[in-house]
Amino acid sequence: MRAWQFEGSGKPIALNEVPEPTPGAGEVVIDVKAAGLCHSDIMYMEVGEGTMPFLPMTQGHENAGVISAVGDGVEGWKVGDVVGVCSSGVRPPLGMFTPGGFADKLVADALDLARVPEGLDLSLAALATDAGMTSYHAMIKVGHASTGMKVGVIGYGGLGQIGTRAAVLAGAEVHVAETKESVWDLARAAGVADVVGDASEWAGKGFDLVVDYAGFDTTQKAVDAVKRGTGTVVQVGLGLPTFTIQSASILGKTLVGSLGGTVQDIEEVFGLLLDREIEPAYTDIAFEEIGAGLERLRRNEVSGRLVARFGD
Numbered sequence: 001m002r003a004w005q006f007e008g009s010g011k012p013i014a015l016n017e018v019p020e021p022t023p024g025a026g027e028v029v030i031d032v033k034a035a036g037l038c039h040s041d042i043m044y045m046e047v048g049e050g051t052m053p054f055l056p057m058t059q060g061h062e063n064a065g066v067i068s069a070v071g072d073g074v075e076g077w078k079v080g081d082v083v084g085v086c087s088s089g090v091r092p093p094l095g096m097f098t099p100g101g102f103a104d105k106l107v108a109d110a111l112d113l114a115r116v117p118e119g120l121d122l123s124l125a126a127l128a129t130d131a132g133m134t135s136y137h138a139m140i141k142v143g144h145a146s147t148g149m150k151v152g153v154i155g156y157g158g159l160g161q162i163g164t165r166a167a168v169l170a171g172a173e174v175h176v177a178e179t180k181e182s183v184w185d186l187a188r189a190a191g192v193a194d195v196v197g198d199a200s201e202w203a204g205k206g207f208d209l210v211v212d213y214a215g216f217d218t219t220q221k222a223v224d225a226v227k228r229g230t231g232t233v234v235q236v237g238l239g240l241p242t243f244t245i246q247s248a249s250i251l252g253k254t255l256v257g258s259l260g261g262t263v264q265d266i267e268e269v270f271g272l273l274l275d276r277e278i279e280p281a282y283t284d285i286a287f288e289e290i291g292a293g294l295e296r297l298r299r300n301e302v303s304g305r306l307v308a309r310f311g312d
Contacts, residue, residue, distance in 0.1 A: 003103035004290045005056035009049045013059060013102075013291050021099075021107045023071030028110055030083065034126035035101045036062030037285075037293045037306040038158070043238065044096045053097060060290075061087040061094040062307075063101030063108075064116060064125035074110045082116040083108075084129040084270070088260025102290050102308070114266040117274050123284055123307040124273045127158070130260075131280070131305055132269035134236065135163035135213065137261030140170060143209045143234045147171030152207045152225055154199050155214030155237055156180070156187050158280065158305040162269070163211055163236075165190045165278045172209075177202065177221075183303055186281060199225060207231060211258075215239040219255070220246065228252040284309050 003018045023029050041059050048057065064084040067077060077083070085101070087094055089112035094100035099107070116125045139145050139153075145167040153164045156178035167174045168191040176187045177199035184195045196202070199210070199218055202225035210222040215237030222233040223245060232254040245255070272278045281304030285293050293306045 001104035002287070003058040003099070004060070005058050006045045006048055006052070007056045013045065013294060014056070015288070015291065016056065018058070018103070021105055023069050023107060025072045026074060026110055027071040027107050028067045028074060028077060028113070029069035030063070030065040030085065030101075030106045030108055031068045032063055032065040032101045032103060032106050033310065034064045034122040035060045035290075035308045036127040036129070036131060037290065037297060037308065038062055038130060039297055040130070041095060041294060042298050048096070051096065057095065058099035058103050059095040060100035060102030061096075062126050062130040063094070063106055064122045064129065065101075065106070068105070077110055077113060082122070082125075084114040084116055084125045084266055086112040086114060086133065086261075086263045086266055087130045088133070089263065104310070112263065114263045114270065117270055120270060120274045123282060123309060124280070125270065126307055127280065127282055127305045128269045128273060129266055131158045132162050132273070132278075133261035133265045134258070135159035136166050136269050137265045138211050138213075138234050138236045138258035139163040139166045141261070141265065142256060142258040143211055143232060145170045145172045145209060149173070149208040150206065151175070152177065152199065152202055152210035152222065154210065154212040154218050154222060156183050157213065157303070158282075159236060160213040161186065161190065161280050161304065162278055163213060164192060166272070168192065169272070169277055175202070175207075177218075180303065209234070211236060213237045215243070217243060219243045220249065223249050223253060223255065226253055232256065234258050280304060282307050286310065
């Protein structure tokens with residue numbers, strides 16, 4: 001079968017022929033139908049050679065498809081079920097420590113499966129397994145966005161647009177900071193109160209919560225925006241490997257990191273997507289375009305998400 005694999009530092013991702021997988025106990029094989037492309041894929045390849053347990057490594061951690069084989073001991077799932085795969089579940093992260101879904105077939109732990117509801121497009125199902133789950137979990141489960149809160153979202157990309165809409169649906173007054181003016185109208189259409197080009201404009205504005213989906217030297221700006229005593233910053237984005245916070249600015253405020261989410265989060269996002277309460281911007285590409293798509297992401301040329309579609 002075909003698989004897009006990272007082969008080592010300085011090398012572009014390669015399209016290779018690899019053996020088809022078989023399920024072990026507690027596992028299923030999925031015929032992948034849609035796989036989202038993510039900046040984390042690029043990060044994995046930048047740090048991968050010193051971290052990945054083996055090379056080459058098949059990339060891809062946003063996956064949805066159809067179960068084609070079931071291993072011993074699997075209950076509640078059968079061949080033909082349509083599923084998404086949680087990228088922060090029982091199995092170590094796909095594409096980093098175990099083979100991912102930029103391939104015709106994928107092995108997954110049955111405990112990491114989320115049931116895709118009938119009628120949900122598989123491109124949306126795929127992006128919900130990471131972009132949807134991660135953004136929703138950070139905003140709702142960690143940040144506890146709710147009615148009456150003043151909430152800031154830094155970065156209106158693939159994660160930010162989902163987190164923004166989740167906060168609006170929760171009843172919060174939502175503000176967005178995004179450098180790309182081309183997506184400002186999308187943010188306004190999602191129901192936000194205001195859009196600015198730089199989160200530094202929020203300094204001293206007394207936000208209850210700011211979720212930073214960017215991480216490009218933006219965390220200090222988030223800290224400066226939240227109120228002292230009860231303000232919270234949730235860090236999600238890792239645009240830069242390090243950032244600096246002024247010591248005094250964090251006193252009386254909470255800064256917490258959010259990583260991934262749960263199968264329940266994914267299925268809750270599935271429901272919102274099916275009801276069209278959240279309508280993220282995305283572009284379908286062919287399986288053969290994954291390598292070129294990752295290069296577009298690396299050059300910051302993509303608004304929203306890219307999703308590779310393949311199979312029938």
